Amino acid sequence: MSVRFWRVRALAMLLALFVGGCTAPPLLTAVLGPPLKPLPVAGRLRRPVYKPYHEETMTYNLVPPPKADWHAKLKALPLTAAGGTDWVKALNENLIKPKPGLDAKAEDEPVMDLDVVLTPKDAPDFKVTYPHKPHTQILSCDNCHTGIFQMQAGADPITMEKIFAGEYCGRCHGPVAFDPASACPRCHTAMPQ
């Protein structure tokens, strides 16, 4: 064990840690088996134990309905160029059929096909074209108006900082809809695609 090679050894140690850290999850599963499920906590009963679905037969109690594999269904949906789920395409290609209400007779809210063009005064290259159509396919007017947006183009002082802070478009874009940081030309339509 000479003193000369301590640098090499330290580097090799770091490399081993890095490689090990990167390959840990798949190898962990291979070596140790699937991860353990957390045990239910035995606590004080704070709610009625069970509300049977069928009072007489108790079938719901004994045989719960089969669980759908929603994650597999999500992975089957198309992706955007940035890698997120393309919900607009999924809806337009009827890959998902979201219901308009809990009632079977509920009807879709009207879809409005109106593009709003917002052009910053000093930067016309950053023109934003906002399409109402894909939004009104799933949202109603009062989801956004007038709690988030005024009903007048240009009435709101929208900036990218506010969007990234979760205001205006950022209320949905980022948390649940496509991330604004990942796809500039989807809104700034004058930018090169």
Place this chain on the structure above:
Amino acid sequence: MRQAALWLALLVLATLLPAAQVSAEQGDIVFTRSSKEEGADYPPATFPHYVHRMQFKCYVCHDAIFKMKAGADKVSMDAIDKGKFCGTCHNATIAFGPTFESCQRCHK
């Protein structure tokens, strides 16, 4: 030779280091627990947004049942039992109910 064996052992050790396995999807909302009562160390509920948006349009829940801001609604199991928030549908009639058999479908 002994050194090689040492490094190999180190590599195996590093491989077995516990690594966080995150499998969250976009839009998942984790309801951090504010309850101080017994059993409050139970894992917080995670709301999978994608499961719900594949079945319902946004306006089914927003803004009548849930506000469009995480943490804006004080969701509690008592409120869910009374048919508010998640309990609007999760009542064993429209969707699975909040029973002791189904805790881990949300609290996982």
